[in-house]
Amino acid sequence: MTAALAITHDDVVDAAKALHGHLVDTPCVPSRTLSQLTGSNIWVKFENLQFTASFKERGALNKLRQLNAEERARGVIAMSAGNHAQGVAYHAGRLGIPATIVMPEGTPFSKVERTEDHGARVVLKGSVLAEAAAEAERLAAEEGLVFVHPYDDPDVIAGQGTIALEMLAAAPELDTLVVPIGGGGLISGIAVAAKALKPSIRIVGVEVEAYPAMDQALKGQPIQVGGDTIAEGIAVKNVGRHTLEICRALLDDLILVSDADVENAVALFLNIEKTVAEGAGAAGLAAVLAQPEKFKDRKVGLVLCGGNIDSRVLAQVIMRHAVRESRLIAVRVMIPDRPGTLARIAGLVGDAGGNIIEALHQRLFTTTSVKATDIDLTIECRSKRHAERVVAALREKGGFEVKVLAGGVE
Structure with missing residues (x-):
């Protein structure tokens, strides 16, 4: 006999009723351009439009609302890479509950500051979430705080499940949901x-290659994860006991994506949907782009689960994406060191429609003649074909x- 799962569909429905009016019913809308790009029919659930820019508010509030007066007076503690922290801090502040958040030391500054802005005490401890969790458990025992787990708590899981109710209400034709996995909540x-409403629907999870904890746990393998990733929101070492049982019972597929795939998806959300996605939030799109054959002609719902990306990281993603698309190229031109040569090069690039962003002479670190020099140019172009024309102008006309x-040009 199959063991009962930690939550039921009724738990999710109860959570939805309780949370109504306290959270944003975020849009779930089709994306024509992403559909054309992937060969599937794409809908996007914009959870980055919640007040704290993440879905984590749902589970946090569903847990906090059920605390009794004595538990509220003692206060709560949570460990988080950022989004759960903000969800707990924001709604604890609204409800008058003291909150302490333990975050890994590498958490982006923006997430730390926003959590503190909501009135929470922030403790930075450990290099990964597991180490932050150990510190949170220690403080909970020492100070008598109520621990609010980011994913392995039935109330939190039920709160997160309200997303599926909204997605299928907005787009009942969806036959596949693609969802990022950290701890699995x-x-x-x-x-x-979703399975209760539509048993035929496919549930596809996504993890980054550096943190395939759920994939390994489902296969009965030892958990071996670690390293830097742009998707720090799903960089989780330990999956939950409840979440593992549910995923084992209900997951149809699990896809691992590279950081490059995630970077590309972040840039596409910005360029196409004009919306900001953090790495974890873009993981679903990354999976569809990485393995389009699994989603061809299907009606796919993507959960853009968060938009809290550090502005410096986002700037780098934008520029690196421009390089991958050959809209930004770097070239080295070997020239005689004579007056007017640089002006001639600039004229050739300009006539070809390119825009020189940066120019750097290399007179010392070069193997060319002492009477010659290398000049390194960073050139903005419209496309790869345009970049090829700019390079050809320098070679053939100049x-x-x-x-x-x-920049991907020969």
């Missing part, structure tokens, strides 16, 4: 609710020897 709640350093 989001996908567990969604899977329970007669210069050109080496492409970056």
Whole structure:
């Protein structure tokens, strides 16, 4: 006999009723451009439009609302890479509950500051979430605080599952939901609710290659994860006991994506949907782009689960994406060191429609003649074809020897 799962569809429905009016019923709308790009029919659930820019508010509030007066007086504690922290801090503040949040030391500054802005005490401890969790458990025991787990708590899981109710209400034709996995709370709640409403629906989880904890746990393998990733929101070492049971019962597929895939998805959300996605929030789109054959012609709902990305990281993602699309190229031009040569190069690039962003002479670190020099140019172009024309102009019209350093052009 199959053991009962930690939550039921009724738990999710009860959570939805309780949370109504306290959270944003975020839009779930089709994306024509992403559909054309992937070969599937894409809908996006914009959970980055919650007040704290993440779905985590749902589970946090569903847990906090059920605390009794004595527990509220003692206060709560949570460990989080950022989004759960903000969800707990914000709604604890609204409800007058003292909150302490333990975060890994590498958490982006923006998430730390926003958590403190909501009135929580922030403690930075450990390099990964597991170490932050150990500190949170220690403080909970020492100070008598109520521990609010980010994913392995039935009330939290049920709160996250309310997303599925909204998605299927907005787009009942969806036949596949693609959901990022960290500890598994989001996908567990969604899977329970969605499968109850539509048993035929496919639930596909996504993890980054550096942190495949759920994939390894489902296969009975030892958990071996670690390293830097742009998707720090799902960089989780230990999956939950409840979430593992639910995923084992209800998950249809699990896809691992590279950081490059996630970077590309973050940039596409910005360029196409004009919306900001953090790495974890873009993981679903990354999976569809990485393995389009699994989603061809299907009606796919993507959960854009968060938008809290550090502005410096986002700036780098934008520029790196421009390089991958050859809209930004770096070239080295070998030239005679004579007056007017640089002006001629600039004229050739300009006539070809390129825009020189940066120019750097290399007179010392070069193997060319002492009477020659290398000049490194960063050039903005419209597309790869345009970049090829700019390089061709330098080579063919200018007669210069050109080496492409970056930008995908030969």
